[in-house]
Amino acid sequence: MQLEQILRQRKEKKDILLMTHIVLGYPSFEANREIVRQMVENGVDCIEMQIPFSEPMADGPVILKANQDSLANGTTVAQCIAFGAEMAATYDIPFLFMTYYNILFKHGEDRFFTEAKEANIKGLIIPDLPPEMGENFFRLAKENEIAPILIFAPTSTQERMATLDSMGQGFIYCVARRGVTGKKSSFGDDFNEYLARCRNATRMPIAVGFGIQDKEDIEALKGRADMAVIGSQTIRLVDEQGPEAVGPFIQGLR
């Protein structure tokens, strides 16, 4: 089954879905394993696994540091794909890879897609690959039935959203605000207006990410978005309290 359909089915039973984020190899693959287990057991609907890159342009300090530390530990792309395969074989939720374009480009796009498909990865989020630059990428995504997930931003015009909607699959990732990952977002009138614009621009499910940190944030998204994305917050939590803290945190979100 493809990503959009899986998410729609899960959404039938919940008022909002939860997607979480991990940086592979940070603090270690051991810890990643435990974190994913706790996430899935506490009802997370989808997990994006970031393959670390040395130049993570769109990420804020928390995820940036995680990328660097993971690489300093010696994390390789091959290990990341193998870990993805292991998770997808172990748990019955969709797993995505998030990374920057150079990781695919250097690995060989064909080879990356083949390996990701073998690993049963359902979608890819590549924040520095706009549709104009990704002819080959979008062709391979279609051939391999892996959803290319595109991003709406508050600066996207209606026309631009229409273009992105026509190229993307799975769901649309709506970035809550300007800036990089990590800082808290505020959900005022401007935000609601933006989210309404997003909703109108696509028939796919919409996820909202960047700066979502607690139950209150998620409450505010119910009825407006299909999925909430928790990114930097779980990394912060693991840094401060260890992997054991993830389960109770996720539990408390809904």
Next chain:
Amino acid sequence: MDNKGFFGNWGGAYIPEILHQTFQELHVEYQRAKNDPAFWQEYLHLMRTYSCRPTPLTYAENLSNHFGGARIFIKREDLNHTGAHKANNVMGQGLLVKRMGKKRVIAETGAGQHGMATATMAAKFGFDCTIYMGEVDVRRQRPNVFWMEKMGATVVPVKDGSRTLKDAINEAFRDWVTNIDSTHYVFGTACGPAPFPEMVTWFQSIISEETKEQIKELHGKLPARIYACVGGGSNAMGSFYHYLDTDTELVGVEAGGHGIDSGMHASRLCGTDASPGVAQGYKTMFLQNEDGQMLETHSVAAGLDYVGVSPILSDLWEKKQVRFEAATDKEVMAALDLTMKLEGIIPALESSHAFVQAFKEAPTIAKDEAIIINMSGRGDKDIFTIAHAYDDPSWKEFIISRAAEYSSKS
């Protein structure tokens, strides 16, 4: 540049969605400026009255005699205001920022010359200014940090990654995506997402526009070769641009660091360590590992210590229109020393790379031919690094006594 920002196989605009609209506006503004003859006139006027354009082309008679071959000419970008070619690009972008109505500028800097030029432009045009600079570079280019701060800029030392130019670029992008509405990112070299490589080249092309006139006047014909150092590639593109369709041979000189086989260098187009990649918004030859992770680079010159290179130069390299060589840290010090002693001219460590290769080739070129070395900047900024490399006793004594003075007062 094609309509997607590519030069042959290289370039493009690999940018996060949040920047899409800003880049659309930048493309429009750039095209409008390019098609408006009054804009270039305004630019020339500014550069003539605020900076020192046209900068002289100096016949280096003593160096020419010393090598006994080609007549050596030096293009004096050191005499441009703020002491390097960087101001050519910055003042041009400053005029664009005024047109776009933005009030804040940010920039990355390696050697500090681009940051310095941007801080100067911001002071003149009344913009707020933040400069991102790798922590390593803050240390090795301390005089420029001092002047940037004195001109009212905020200098942010970047502590991530290799703490050099590429990390400063990442951090500037992070600022930009956060403050796009108010802010323009004054990209410092002919790299990054389109339209930056072409736009920066356009402003820097003023160098070759001038030398083409100057060399005809001083030498009667075009030069046999032109040498320029290559960091990101802006002074090289600027000094090559108007010769691309001539018989003049164009030579780009990269940082050879401890040697091209040492792994401790920043040679992307010369040598075999680089491979095609996409980072910092564009596709070019990058120094990266098998997995696409960027490598540490090394050069005595902060401004050349960079993993990528202009996509326009990658294209010219692939089409064999520009030849690439490398100069080691050691060779650079020797060329700098000789130029000071024989000509009374102090090239920046970056620029000294171009001198190295010109000196190697000058003896083999006929005496009635001319070569031009693009001296991208002056060496004053490097006083700490150069004095350290000389292990200069009287300078050390001065630093020690000044430090003692400061610490006894605090």
